[in-house]
Amino acid sequence: MKELKPQSSSSFTCEWVYDVFLSFRGEDTRNGFTGKFYNALCVKGINTFIDDQNLRKGEEIKLALMTAIQQSRMAIVIFSENYASSTFCLEELTKIMECIKHKGRLVWPVFYLVDPSDVRHQKGSYAEALANHEREKTINKATVKRWRLALQEAANLVGWHFKHRNDCEYEFIGKIIQKISENINRRHLHVAKYPVGLESRVQKVNSLLEVESNEVVQMVGIYGMGGLGKTTVACAVYNCIADRFDCLCFLANVRENSKKYGLVQLQEMLLRELVGEKYLKLCSLNKGISIIKSRLCRKKNLLILDDVDSLEQLEALAGGLDWFGSGSRVIITTRDKHLLHVHGIERVYEVDELKSGEALELFAWNAFKTKEIDPSYVDISKRAVLYSNGLPLSVEIIGSDLCGKTKLEWKSALDTYEKIPHEKIQEILRVSYDGLTEREKEIFLDITCFFKGYKLSDVKNILCSGRGFSPDYAIKVLIDKSLIKVGGYRVRMHDLIEDMGREIVRLEAPSKPGERSRLWFSKDILNVFKENKGSDKTEIIMLRLLKDKEVQWDGNALKNMENLKILVIEKAHFSKGPNHFPKSLKVLTWCDYPESSLPAHYDPKTLVILDMSMGLFTFGNQKIMKFKSLTEMKLSSCQSLKQVPDMSGAPNLKKLHLDSCKNLVEVHDSVGFLGKLEDLNLNRCTGLKILPRGINLPSLKTMSLRNCTSLKNFPEILGKMENITYLVLSDSGISELPFSMGRLVGLANLSIDRCSKLLELPSSIFMLPKLETLEAYSCKGLVRIKKGKGQLQETSSGVRSVVDFSFCHLSDEFLVALLPCFHCVTYLSLDYSSITILPSCITACHSLKELTLNNCTELQEIRDLPPNIKHFSAINCTSLTSQSKKMLLNKILPNSGAKYICFPGSTIPSWFHQNRQALSMSFKFRNKLPPMALSVAVIAGGCYCSICCLKCDFDLIINGSKRLTNFLHVSWSKTNAIDTNLNHIILLDLQLKASLDMIGKLRIKNGWNHAEISLVKNCGQDMKWMKLHVQEQKTSMADIQIINPKVAIEGKEKKNVTRGNKR
Secondary structure (H helix, E strand, O other): OOOOOOOOOHHHHOOOOEEEEEEOOHHHHOOOHHHHHHHHHHHOOOOEEOOOHHHHOOOOOOHHHHHHHHOEEEEEEEEOOOHHHOHHHHHHHHHHHHHOHHHOOEEEEEEEOOOHHHHHHOOOHHHHHHHHHHHOOOOOHHHHHHHHHHHHHHHOOOOEEEOOOOOOHHHHHHHHHHHHHHHHOOOOOOOOOOOOOHHHHHHHHHHHHOOOOOOOOEEEEEEOOOOOOHHHHHHHHHHHHHHHOOEEEEEOOHHHHHHHHOHHHHHHHHHHHHHOOOOOOOOOHHHHHHHHHHHHOOOOEEEEEEEEOOHHHHHHHOOOHHHOOOOOEEEEEEOOHHHHHHOOOOEEEEOOOOOHHHHHHHHHHHHHOOOOOOHHHHHHHHHHHHHHOOOHHHHHHHHHHHOOOOHHHHHHHHHHHHHOOOHHHHHHHHHHHHOOOHHHHHHHHHHHHHHOOOEHHHHHHHHHHHHOOOOHHHHHHHHHOOOOEEEOOEEEOOHHHHHHHHHHHHOOOOOOHHHOOEEOOHHHHHHHHHHOOOOOOOOEEEEEOOOOOEEOOOOOOOOOOOOOOEEEEEOOEEOOOOOOOOOOOOEEEEOOOOOOOOOOOOOOOOOOEEEOOOOOOOOOOOOEOOOOOOOEEEOOOOOOOOEEOEOOOOOOOOEEEOOOOOOOOEEOHHHHHOOOOOEEEOOOOOOOOEOOOEEOOOOOOEEEOOOOOOOOEOOEEOOOOOOOOEEEOOOOOOOEOOHHHHHOOOOOEEEOOOOOOOOEEEHHHHHOOOOOEEEOOOOOOOOEEEOOOOOOOOOOOOOOOEEEOOOOOOOHHHHHHHHHHHOOOOEEEOOOOOOOEEOHHHHHOOOOOEEEOOOOOOOOEEOOOOOOOOEEEOOOOOOOOHHHHHHHHHHHHHHHOOOEEEEEOOOOOOOOOOOOOOOEEEEEEEOOOOOEEEEEEEEEOOOOOOOEEEEEEEEEEEOOOEEEEEEEEEEEEEOOOOOOOOOEEEEEEEEEOHHHHHHHHOOOOOOEEEEEEEEEEEOOOOEEEEEEEEOHHHOOOOOEEEEOHHHHHOOOOOOOEEEHHHO
């Protein structure tokens, strides 16, 4: 029975039906030149497609012709005098150029008694024919344009020109057939038995090769992990484009053959394939390089170097672009991306895994020899494909192994593969591992056994601490060799790569887990712990149990693990703590640790990371902790911990996390003098009352005391701290901050929100040179600023960006004292405060761009605004006097440059040109519409949602008939609900410049034109009406006449206008 095969592109599988497809004008040459040419091809045994008369009936190209074009290795187009007069020929040519040329195969033109330039530039009979087509009503111009392009592209190709009738057609045809024979006699490569998913990958490589360009030499790299099909893709590309080159060479298995035979022999193989040097013997690499360069630099070569793994191989076989003639292409497949980069190859393609549908189809062909899967095998087939995770090698091997087996045998085999990887798959994947250095192998096995899915920063930290050296370089090598990936800041790898690494470790001691270097499988770990089968071979253990079950053991299992470096136990509850920890231990993470202290005889001098979170750890009776090498200590959620003892024995500590230790009361003074401490976290220590009396932490970057509700005092700052950037005291019980806060000179962000007991702020805070953000949200007890002795009244520093005093019961006096401190602030929020006056000293805040006073219901007076204000919001300020509103409308806004303002009211300012409730504005302009600055006034009612929003579209109507839609779009939103029963005025400043490019779409007459900007779409919430105003001081008014709407209604528009140049 004949085996079925999947449908695939014949361009790279070499399954052509025809060697040559002939395109010609039957009336010109069927019984003459083309007939002789066809007969000569047949005599030579060249399988040629030539249509018969029946296929050409009708004007549309037939399906049979389209199929024949796709199934042909090359096309010969015979251009004759009347070729272009046939729409059928032109459409056929277009399909040839699309289906053959663009897929890399050959198109050869033959110009029979016509000048190639007539075809290329459509002159003579070709010009006349195409002009006739353009006059045909049934043929659109786009179609003729396609035909012209196809003629030009085909005529630009290298071909043959038969010039005179007296020339010998026999010799002319013989030359063409000889060239055809040379091309079709070239050996093509076997690609794949079942080429599923190949076409899209070949297209991506072809796009990088740019084969159409003959001016340059290109090198393209194809890289990816083993088993992805890099060689298969390269073979397919070779078959697809080989006919375009003078010389061809596919040098397979470079890595393996260079080890077996040496690079000199590979150079000889290359020269034999490319230039036919069968008997050349090279004595050295340098001589080979010289000969390769001299023999290939004038030829158009296609060279593929498959499975390269060293720079030496590339330098010996394809050292530079100048080795090869114009139009040459070199393709390199490798597992090492870095190798391509070092060799200067910028065009690279990473082969990706098969998509689920492609993988299932490939599996079906291998397991069932058909595309269809037996319905009873669908679920277990999906399991097999899921195991392979898109790796073609695995899909093919497992599919072939399972072919003809029963479902029970399938299940047994898959169960085995999931425990012990398939030997053939393991062998191919392991090649990349074998090429690593010992240190790189160590890091690779660590990652495959433990860290897939971890944050890269955490992996580096743990391995650096546990191994004693930085893993950065090794990790970069693993990425370059496609063994791991980094995505979303996490370590990723193929499942089968993970299995390969773990299998390498398993094979260290297949039946004795206790003698392996790494233990990750919970069953193995528990067996070693319970049976005390540990050994000095084990370096890393990471235990995570899926079920909450107590582990019974005697605590002695770790005694013999003298080389254990990393121990991580999570989600596991032990009946008792360990009796021993090995001296070699550097990373100890034990969540839910069952003892209050470390083993009595354990000396933690080599320990670098200690994490006992959520356990019973309390330091026991130890008064001084001797952690000479310790850099991180995490005791989060240790509810038995009440006191942190003397930590002076941990001089290298960088990170101390004691968050959520709710019964912690006191932190020893020594913590305040840890010179290398960078991160101190005491969040949610609700029982904490005593901190070090003073701190001098020059390396500290972040300190957080959020929700320390029992803490009343903050320590004195004893020395200048230049590295601190974040200090969080939010929701704490602190009632006073020391004036020495001024020594936190590096502080950028200070958060004291909801510190309800805090009564005063030291003025030194406002002098911090790098402070960007001060969050004092809902500090309801603040009443004053405390000044230090001898303090200067004015400083050049201060908060530079954001200050938030929302929900603070600020007095007017306190605000007057605060504002001079904010001369560098750009955003200030005083929402929900109890102030009654915004004082005139606000003008000192010359950097302030945005000021919000929303829901300040006691605010009566606004005496001035900052000089550079852009956004001002006073939503629901119900006590604001009419005098303050009038001042805002008529004095400040027209001249201040503000972009947005909102406050209670319903009176449009007097400086608006149109003072009626209308949703449009009319004006006249001369010749062309100049750039305009507009003010938009909106009267809005209540919003029932938390976000007030306004979205409006305006059309521009010229002379009553020509409309430009969506000429102006107004969009505004504010996260603050407007009182339901209160009208608000919203003023927006708009610059109409970008939209003016659209004006060119309208034909505007010379002289004066009538224009109207009209609201056509309103998505605002409870918007009652809107008005527009031209800001004259920002607009050239000489060519604009604002129309008085009242007079316009009465039909007296011409006599009553306001001329911009006479106001």
